[in-house]
Amino acid sequence: MEFKWSVPLIILVLVNCDLYSTIGGSTLKNCYLCNTYEPSEPESRSYSSESSELVGILVLKIVHLTLNPNQPSQATAAKIRSCCGGPVSDHFQSDQFEKMFSNRSSLEVEDHEIENKGFLDYQSFITASAFYQPYGFGTTYINQDFFGTKEVAAFLAHVATKISCGNKVVTREQLSRDLCYNKEMNSDLSYCDEHYKNTYPCAPGVAYYDRGALPIYWNYNYGEAGKDLKVDLLNHPEYIEQNATLAFQVAIWRWMTPIKEHQPSAHEVFIGTWTPTKSDNLAKRVSGFGATMNVLYGDLICGHGDNESMKNIISHYLYYLDLMGIDREEAGPHEVLSCAKQVAFNPSISSSP
Known part of the structure; x- marks a missing residue:
């Protein structure tokens, strides 16, 4: 079944993004906006109910105005050491992502047992990063020096090496053979720490092995990430395997927390x-x-x-x-x-x- 998302409905979804203001407790702080990024007029789009682009492109166009409607005054802005710019998609395009991970879904990857080689995609990363934009992920200026592009490169370097296809780094071809896995392979361990049985009790029959773009494991990490992201990862860690946007959200959560x-x-x-x-x-x-x-x-x-x-x-x-x-x-x-x-x-x- 497909649903038509109208502009008012999308705006309601964006308001719900305020839930993310509690990510990391008091650790994450909202940034002031540095620029005057003007969104284009949103269009109605049709999305599949199974699509990872739940908020999709429209989120990138209007999210920063919804979360931070007011720019600081010129006098205040002059005193700000760090602030945020526009969305990650302003400086990181899909062709760059594809060059970084050009072989991620290629049949040339030798391991025929690799599943979901093309699972993690550009749009899922952009959608996930939008939730962290107000906190500076990939958008931060420090004294007018932009760190966003370098931070995206740094973050994705960690992602690539944690879920790579297993090649040693020798050539550029091997550097692009990444993003093959979205979970730990052949794990027989549940990674349940009973020390956290009162705060993050392990669900019966659930294993908390590595999952995600920057993998997390152990019940307490699933519990913390699920609490901040408002997703029941403690009882359903498999959600990370099933939704590419969530896989990137958990990864950025780990990076930011x-x-x-x-x-x-x-x-x-x-x-x-x-x-x-x-x-x-x-x-x-x-x-x-x-x-x-x-x-x-x-x-x-x-x-x-x-x-x-x-x-x-x-x-x-x-x-x-x-x-x-x-x-x-x-x-x-x-x-x-x-x-x-x-x-x-x-x-x-x-x-x-």
Whole structure:
């Protein structure tokens, strides 16, 4: 069955986006808008009930005006250190996405057992990113320096290396053979931590293995993500496997949300709004792409010199900068780009968060 979405109905959906203002508790803060992005007149479109484009293109056209209708005054804007621009689709187009992941649904991928190779697509990413636009994902200016394009490249570099087709990074062809998996393959573990049985009790017969574009696992992560996204992921983690937009939303949730209180998110360390403490300085933790690996993976990757896992992620990031027309020098020096000498934010963990 197909439904006709009229303009008033779409606006109602956008109002419901206010639910996302609680994502990450007090961690995420609304940005002021930096530009005067004017949406074109919305058109009525027909969508399948099974489509991941529930809010689709119209969300990208009017969401920022709905969530942030008022620009700051000129005097106020001059004092703002960080603010947000227009939607990610303004600076990241579908042809760039397809170049990054040109083989994601190709029969040339050797593993014939790979399912849903084309599951994660451009429109799903854009739709998911729209919900986080008011909080700066892919849209942040710092003192008029735009970080949005670099952040998209950084985020997708992590996504690609976490759910790749399993190739070692050697050539550009291999760098584009990614986005093959949307779940952990052949998992026999339920990943149920009984320590959280009161807050996030495991559902009977449910396994909380890796799922999503930037995979999460364990019941407490599904519980936290589901609470912030207003989706019952604790009882239905399989939703992430079935909806590409949700798979990207959960991934961006992980990127935007600190693992622990009083720690930064990957978003904050990347754009530089995080202020290192004396302990951070002693631990050689500095803002930049390297610190995103520290936040997301800790001592699984960081603090072990220039290991292959770290170089793999960096290679993807630099390659994506090339595709997006950004000079590699903007990635910063080696100590900013890598986490080879950084002490982990959460040392001695046995698995990624």
